[in-house]
Amino acid sequence: MTTRTAAEFKGPVRPTWCPACGDYAVLTGLQKAAADLDLDPDRTVVVTGIGCSGKLSSYFNAYGFHGIHGRVLPLAQGIKLANRDLTVIAAGGDGDGYGIGGNQFLHGCRRNVDITYIVMDNHVYGLTKGQASPTSDKGFKTVTSPEGTAEEPVNPLLLALAAGAGFVAQVFSGRVEPLVRVVKRAIRHRGFSLVNVFSPCATFNRVNTYDWYNEHLVDLDADPAHDRTDRAAAMARVLEHGGLVTGVIYEDPDRPSFEEALPGFPREPLASLDLRLGREAWEEILAEYV
Amino acid sequence: MTTRTAAEFKGPVRPTWCPACGDYAVLTGLQKAAADLDLDPDRTVVVTGIGCSGKLSSYFNAYGFHGIHGRVLPLAQGIKLANRDLTVIAAGGDGDGYGIGGNQFLHGCRRNVDITYIVMDNHVYGLTKGQASPTSDKGFKTVTSPEGTAEEPVNPLLLALAAGAGFVAQVFSGRVEPLVRVVKRAIRHRGFSLVNVFSPCATFNRVNTYDWYNEHLVDLDADPAHDRTDRAAAMARVLEHGGLVTGVIYEDPDRPSFEEALPGFPREPLASLDLRLGREAWEEILAEYV
Amino acid sequence: MDRQTDQTLSWAVGGQSGEGIDSTGEIFARALHRLGYHVYAFRNFPSRIKGGQATYTVRAAAWPVRCEGDRLDVLVALDPESIADNRDRLAAGALVVHDAAFQPDATTGNGMCFAAVPLTDLAKAAGNPIMKNVVALGLSAGLLGLPREVFAAALERKFGRKGGRVLEQNLAALDKGFAAAAQWSPELRGAVLRLPPAAAPAGDVAPASSATPSGPVPADAAQAPAGDGRRLFLSGNEALAMGALAAGCRFYAGYPITPATEIMTWLIRHLPRCGGAVVQTEDEIAAVTMAIGAGYAGVRAMTATSGPGFSLMMEALSLAGMTETPVVVVDVQRGGPSTGLPTKTEQANLNETIYGSHGDFPRIVLAPATPEDCFHLAAEAFNLAERLQCPVLIASDLALGLAKQSVAGLDCGRVHIERGALVGGTTPAPRAAPAAGTAGPGGLDGPGRPGEPGGYKRYRFTEDGVSPRALPGQPNGRHLVTGDEHDEAGNITEDPETRARMMEKRLGKLRGLDLSAIGLRYEGAPEPELLLVGWGSTHGAISEARRALAAGGRTVAHLHVKALHPFPTAAVAERFQRAGRILVVEQNATGQLAGLIRREAGFAEKLESCLKYDGVPMRPGEILARAEEILAARPRPGDRPPTRPAARPRPGDRPPTRPAAGAALQEVWRR
Amino acid sequence: MDRQTDQTLSWAVGGQSGEGIDSTGEIFARALHRLGYHVYAFRNFPSRIKGGQATYTVRAAAWPVRCEGDRLDVLVALDPESIADNRDRLAAGALVVHDAAFQPDATTGNGMCFAAVPLTDLAKAAGNPIMKNVVALGLSAGLLGLPREVFAAALERKFGRKGGRVLEQNLAALDKGFAAAAQWSPELRGAVLRLPPAAAPAGDVAPASSATPSGPVPADAAQAPAGDGRRLFLSGNEALAMGALAAGCRFYAGYPITPATEIMTWLIRHLPRCGGAVVQTEDEIAAVTMAIGAGYAGVRAMTATSGPGFSLMMEALSLAGMTETPVVVVDVQRGGPSTGLPTKTEQANLNETIYGSHGDFPRIVLAPATPEDCFHLAAEAFNLAERLQCPVLIASDLALGLAKQSVAGLDCGRVHIERGALVGGTTPAPRAAPAAGTAGPGGLDGPGRPGEPGGYKRYRFTEDGVSPRALPGQPNGRHLVTGDEHDEAGNITEDPETRARMMEKRLGKLRGLDLSAIGLRYEGAPEPELLLVGWGSTHGAISEARRALAAGGRTVAHLHVKALHPFPTAAVAERFQRAGRILVVEQNATGQLAGLIRREAGFAEKLESCLKYDGVPMRPGEILARAEEILAARPRPGDRPPTRPAARPRPGDRPPTRPAAGAALQEVWRR
Ligand SMILES: Cc1ncc(C[n+]2csc(CCOP(=O)(O)OP(=O)(O)O)c2C)c(N)n1
Ligand SMILES: Cc1ncc(C[n+]2csc(CCOP(=O)(O)OP(=O)(O)O)c2C)c(N)n1
Numbered sequence A, B: 001m002t003t004r005t006a007a008e009f010k011g012p013v014r015p016t017w018c019p020a021c022g023d024y025a026v027l028t029g030l031q032k033a034a035a036d037l038d039l040d041p042d043r044t045v046v047v048t049g050i051g052c053s054g055k056l057s058s059y060f061n062a063y064g065f066h067g068i069h070g071r072v073l074p075l076a077q078g079i080k081l082a083n084r085d086l087t088v089i090a091a092g093g094d095g096d097g098y099g100i101g102g103n104q105f106l107h108g109c110r111r112n113v114d115i116t117y118i119v120m121d122n123h124v125y126g127l128t129k130g131q132a133s134p135t136s137d138k139g140f141k142t143v144t145s146p147e148g149t150a151e152e153p154v155n156p157l158l159l160a161l162a163a164g165a166g167f168v169a170q171v172f173s174g175r176v177e178p179l180v181r182v183v184k185r186a187i188r189h190r191g192f193s194l195v196n197v198f199s200p201c202a203t204f205n206r207v208n209t210y211d212w213y214n215e216h217l218v219d220l221d222a223d224p225a226h227d228r229t230d231r232a233a234a235m236a237r238v239l240e241h242g243g244l245v246t247g248v249i250y251e252d253p254d255r256p257s258f259e260e261a262l263p264g265f266p267r268e269p270l271a272s273l274d275l276r277l278g279r280e281a282w283e284e285i286l287a288e289y290v
Numbered sequence C, D: 001m002d003r004q005t006d007q008t009l010s011w012a013v014g015g016q017s018g019e020g021i022d023s024t025g026e027i028f029a030r031a032l033h034r035l036g037y038h039v040y041a042f043r044n045f046p047s048r049i050k051g052g053q054a055t056y057t058v059r060a061a062a063w064p065v066r067c068e069g070d071r072l073d074v075l076v077a078l079d080p081e082s083i084a085d086n087r088d089r090l091a092a093g094a095l096v097v098h099d100a101a102f103q104p105d106a107t108t109g110n111g112m113c114f115a116a117v118p119l120t121d122l123a124k125a126a127g128n129p130i131m132k133n134v135v136a137l138g139l140s141a142g143l144l145g146l147p148r149e150v151f152a153a154a155l156e157r158k159f160g161r162k163g164g165r166v167l168e169q170n171l172a173a174l175d176k177g178f179a180a181a182a183q184w185s186p187e188l189r190g191a192v193l194r195l196p197p198a199a200a201p202a203g204d205v206a207p208a209s210s211a212t213p214s215g216p217v218p219a220d221a222a223q224a225p226a227g228d229g230r231r232l233f234l235s236g237n238e239a240l241a242m243g244a245l246a247a248g249c250r251f252y253a254g255y256p257i258t259p260a261t262e263i264m265t266w267l268i269r270h271l272p273r274c275g276g277a278v279v280q281t282e283d284e285i286a287a288v289t290m291a292i293g294a295g296y297a298g299v300r301a302m303t304a305t306s307g308p309g310f311s312l313m314m315e316a317l318s319l320a321g322m323t324e325t326p327v328v329v330v331d332v333q334r335g336g337p338s339t340g341l342p343t344k345t346e347q348a349n350l351n352e353t354i355y356g357s358h359g360d361f362p363r364i365v366l367a368p369a370t371p372e373d374c375f376h377l378a379a380e381a382f383n384l385a386e387r388l389q390c391p392v393l394i395a396s397d398l399a400l401g402l403a404k405q406s407v408a409g410l411d412c413g414r415v416h417i418e419r420g421a422l423v424g425g426t427t428p429a430p431r432a433a434p435a436a437g438t439a440g441p442g443g444l445d446g447p448g449r450p451g452e453p454g455g456y457k458r459y460r461f462t463e464d465g466v467s468p469r470a471l472p473g474q475p476n477g478r479h480l481v482t483g484d485e486h487d488e489a490g491n492i493t494e495d496p497e498t499r500a501r502m503m504e505k506r507l508g509k510l511r512g513l514d515l516s517a518i519g520l521r522y523e524g525a526p527e528p529e530l531l532l533v534g535w536g537s538t539h540g541a542i543s544e545a546r547r548a549l550a551a552g553g554r555t556v557a558h559l560h561v562k563a564l565h566p567f568p569t570a571a572v573a574e575r576f577q578r579a580g581r582i583l584v585v586e587q588n589a590t591g592q593l594a595g596l597i598r599r600e601a602g603f604a605e606k607l608e609s610c611l612k613y614d615g616v617p618m619r620p621g622e623i624l625a626r627a628e629e630i631l632a633a634r635p636r637p638g639d640r641p642p643t644r645p646a647a648r649p650r651p652g653d654r655p656p657t658r659p660a661a662g663a664a665l666q667e668v669w670r671r
């Protein structure tokens, strides 16, 4: 169907992630998904946060915006609302998205602008060299938690479900095929979609390794009993497995996106508008103030 | 059992809320709860956010800290961690807590410092004169949403449950007895406790009125079938009723508070420590650097 | 200054917030405006929703009044607090019309006339005691001899929707007020209330005054106003939002905060009609980053806030500077620090607008002084932001943002949209339309892949530091934008050489930018013994003080600074060189503009400060008093430049504003 | 400056980050320190986890070296990039020892000597090729004739836990290095590598040098160090954390960010042992507000961050100022703007530390220049914060925070804890203990309920503006603390009179505060023709430049500013008056300190800037070059004060740092 190849989405810069970093698979998976979906690199924007994960936009051949820590979602929403013709993919780390960016995440879920958010969740702050992250398992030992963390970890799927996200999925860097499949589905979803990727940090996380995930993950996509249109059921399944599930957890295909729901929001990209104001419009406005 | 009266918790300043504001009931309910629990006003701190709701600390006879918009929880946690002998009650509005303060809320829930958080949820920004709030019903018309809001509202209970709060409750300003009862229980809970109070704004919210709540609320405290120790069940119940439930929704009495879980955190208040450093301790430190 | 001298009338209505103070004041102000007067109207309101003392002041004249003035000639008091709260402003001979329902504490009166009018009873008689404000309105209009129709029409507009009964009652209340006024003896009325001769009615070109301007009345009082001829009555916030709209702003993201919220609510009413969108975000961090995202994607985008929210935007400003993304950020300043005085005015964020945020990056800071400025500088802000690809900040303040003023018409036609350097000279075509305009500088139609030799370079080193932007959607314009240091192609680098050049490129964009043309306004003597310098909303008060000083025989001038950064140093220095002493007038406690001047232009030895930081708008008399003080003292040529301690607030910096209390009272009204 | 003149040795090891560069450098540096040398060590590392070129530089001498210097005498290169990246620093005659596994591009050498050593092969022979860094270590030590035991001991400490085999292999690798060195002819070795005579070994009081200090070596080189006598080798971040601990800081809340994270990780290791706590928060806003909450409740509390996080703290700073809550906030500056250069040094947040945040409120800004300063100023910061009840900011920078230096001992005994005015003079007793110390000023034991007449007033107007605090838990001390304006009792008010007095009270707290004693350091001629002025980490480089200029016959001096706000204007002005020209040296692009000086002290006509903003630490030679340039030009007495454009970066502001390439190469090593 498409003539594009994943290689076309290879950016100008060579990745500098550590060997065996889970983020490589996210990059190649996203490139594959983009090719499969026949995305136009010139109409695609990859917006990233700050962290090892945030470097993704450097390596992807498309428009890229590498913003500030925790604010990838408002940046991405601003871009999408400015030009709804663009495919906007936001990406970042667990610290970026669920730590400092928690409020943006919460409200991004419920605002439901048509963007896809990929979180490379390695349960640790990678780029700053190994502090505990909000998704770190309780008791995880790091330089900032030498005796182990004291807090319950954030459960991103549960949070997204509670915050009203219309598409919630989880995949694993160790299994690229489902990653590509789910990312494609997320991009196609009209509205906000979350793909939380277990993406092992080979350097600072010796607990949540590829092997560990391979042992612990339960694939809900393979479970015909899982009703992914039922939010309460989705929550129950996530809780049941302590968050260690993969697949499309929840999906509401009918929910209108923010662009569709916002009264008066035009079909044409705002970025393409003629900015001149008509004489009548102006007169009408002035009439209020004479 | 106690000789204190609610009147002892009346602060020096007369409330300036609009007549019929739901926040009056929160104030008197909290005063009654404090008296019933025999709280020592000198060892009680009421920390509030910015909003009509935030004025609560002005009217309550205790130590009061009226902070900045959205940051009531880190302020309250800092106070509690500095002096664990204090009873710390945080309070604020729905905008303060679930809007701008969303990240602090999320992480406050999972950090589980032993404080009580009372949100006066009127589904609107009161003090800034009636804009949509994160809990505003979808379609709610305000000056900032003349055609109605486009977003799904935040569901505070669901969020708190997803974020790992150990005590989650909801009450209604129109029913003071359960409000007092639940607030007392929340204060007694060891760890973070959320009490979301439907506290109608008589001026800017003509939809979610006392009558409206009286019509719509379902009391889970009156439902013997509700298992408040089961997080998934609690979530399901909240979803089932679109959030319009009251009572103690969830409670985990065994979960250690942050103070208990943080390795090495002392029993004695930090504020009472002798700050001088022992000679040996100092020598030991220097030894690393010679 | 008395009424004879300045030929104005200052009227106010005061009462409990929620008693209809605002609508009464607004109707009264707008009526005078429509009758051809120049009107300045300001609400003083508490930070609570219902209750608390609120005053709506209306100052009117046949010449362009642009501040509240010092004096209140008439106060209609619906409660006793209104009298207490406004006592300092009540001039000798001022009239206090109060509801007969209470007895004012008249012991500290200062030669004012008290008149008890049974406002509540009259309202009750008209059908509802809450209409006492409407009775007050009728009374005020009647006393001034204003035509009933104007007020009846206003009530009709207001209550038209609510159906007949309420409107009828209100009209009855209005008439009770007019009737009460008719009972006053004409002499009594004339002694206290005389509105200067009316100018031309609204809609006409010139509010031509029949009064001969003299003394402190501006020389151009009788001149035709500029603009497209339609006189408007509006606030700075409204004008600013209109300017943004006229300039092509099509995306606004914001979070509510007093006193900036009106900008958002205004745009939410008007933007969607022009194809734009407004998003109320979860917080100010999201607001500004969403605007930056939109700006990057090619929409003219804005956010507005006040102090606390502005502080939250600091990190993102730095991102806009580093990524060279255009965005307009408005800070309508209010009393600080922290939550401070959320409903009172102040100008204490100047430092933050220029120096807030980490690292060195280009930004532009404009500071409107009038609604006209709000309109035109807002429009200019978008051009500067896109031409120089950097954040542009607009520092407004509460007094400017909320006060409503008669202005001489805002001309949408004067707004030119300059979108700056875009590759292909255009924004991306919609997906539906055929791609166009993709050729252009940067080899976008060349074979080089972005980032490869020959490919497009987002941050190409150029003569003026400005590199043409490719907006997402532009074929072959792909590049990385990053808040990390980067090379010409946009890719992250730590190379010291590239880093240094990029810093020079970014900062160099402002090098040639001389904002003195839009950023300075000078009025008065070319070689003044005293030069008054100000910024923001104090413009009107300084103007009046200058005219009063000039009328008193002083050679004075007034320099108003509307571009704070880059500072128009050369032009300012030229003016300063010719001035004797310089008095910097501002509403903050540390003399922030004075500090900026010392830093950018020097002249420390000539500078004096007139500071005010009590939340109340600056008044001409306060400036006058401070100016007289300085002029009375000898010049001090050998003085050391003032150091920080001298710039800090000293009780002496606050000119005595409050007239001494005392004197006899009169009861001029009998039932 | 050559080695003969400054009597130092500059050694560096470079390779791919992750190849053990840091540990090699660290062991080498610490060994020299323990041998009695003064050592300065700095890591240059990329913003990525593995890979990317990293260099660890060690400069050692018998006198207190306090910067990297200009020159590299020896480079041990594990990869070709290391040579390219450091080429500019390699002096004529410098020795480049490189792994024989690659052939360096020697074409642009500048008279350096290249020596290929089969580091990888030797490591392989010892058991594992990754130990090439350890071979390099042994080789370096051997060439300098340093004792093997010191290095073996270091390896034992490092690998002790990992068991015998790894350690054995490492020791073997070390020995291979020593053996390789032994093959060098002594003359050759001496020509290239001669470490100045060693001072006294670590642990002793004085690193007494046998070298006779002369010329650019400081006159006090042979003097005994101050402090408790134990020489330490540590970074500014470590010293700062130690100072906080010593001063009684018992609560730290923070969010990770380079280069501030070490402060948190240090405290997390040490605070719990002293009864304190560290919380890693969700973001910087939570970090600072949590610290403010803790400070309010009576604990000495701190947070540390860098640029982006610091910008996020702006709103809360204002809250601390308004509520008069003590808190210490550290900003370890890095390259900006935005994410900028996260692992490179800069000093571009000066403006933000002083002027960031909205409204006028008291704050204090300290800027340490050395690890000793980090320790003592951190301690002082807590005293100032509690005495003056306001936020105290510490502006450090990456070069200061991360460089490790030999210091002359830090004396915990010199730290005095002053907790400022507390009612009852004490913090609250634990609930378990009997209540004590509740009597005192403010009538806390009187009958008046808080807020009532006779009751405690948190913000009582006092002579010096400081009002005794009651901490929660204190009987009868109840009061409201609010970021809104408030009255003496703490209750919210909008009364203009009270507002103005409260502003004066708050700002007045800093009026008498003269920080010149801790905030200025002056060295050199009392009436210099050129005065070098700096702040922060550039201290060492400026010192060396000053000494070099003096040695060249110039009358020069060096004023280092360690208190930025309130600015010690009087003392600075006094020094400036006596100076001919003034060169302000700083690592930013807009001359932020120079701007502050112009604003606070004037002297614009005398000021010149030496700016550097490429992320690389300031070097003495750069200052020297700029100084010579200025001294060569005539003084310009009639000049206009420099205006903003002049302060902006001009290519000319960047002194030529990179020596011209070229010259012959020698191959001095034969296998
Ligand atoms: C405001 C701000 N605070 C802190 C930082 C420092 N910082 C950079 S990346 C990062 C966390 C990275 O963790 P995560 O988001 O999980 O990404 P990862 O590196 O693990 O992919 C932090 C704290 C920053 N850049 N900006
Ligand atoms: C940083 C910041 N942004 C915005 C504001 C303005 N503000 C004050 S209260 C408020 C919202 C109040 O709504 P809510 O929290 O629901 O409280 P309510 O008044 O309804 O009780 C806002 C936006 C502020 N004070 N600070």
Ligand code: SF4
Pocket: A016, A017, A018, A020, A021, A022, A023, A052, A053, A122, A126, A127, A200, A201, A202, A203, A204, D049, D050
């Ligand atoms: S530190 Fe961890 S997350 Fe970062 S690049 Fe290395 S493996 Fe990946």
Ligand code: SF4
Pocket: B016, B017, B018, B020, B021, B022, B023, B052, B053, B122, B126, B127, B200, B201, B202, B203, B204, C049, C050
């Ligand atoms: S505006 Fe609403 S929330 Fe605020 S005081 Fe009035 S009724 Fe209460």
Ligand SMILES: [Mg+2]
Pocket: A051, A093, A094, A095, A120, A121, A122, A123, A124, A125, A126, A133
């Ligand atoms: Mg991570």
Ligand SMILES: [Mg+2]
Pocket: B051, B093, B094, B095, B120, B121, B122, B123, B124, B125, B126, B133
């Ligand atoms: Mg609310």
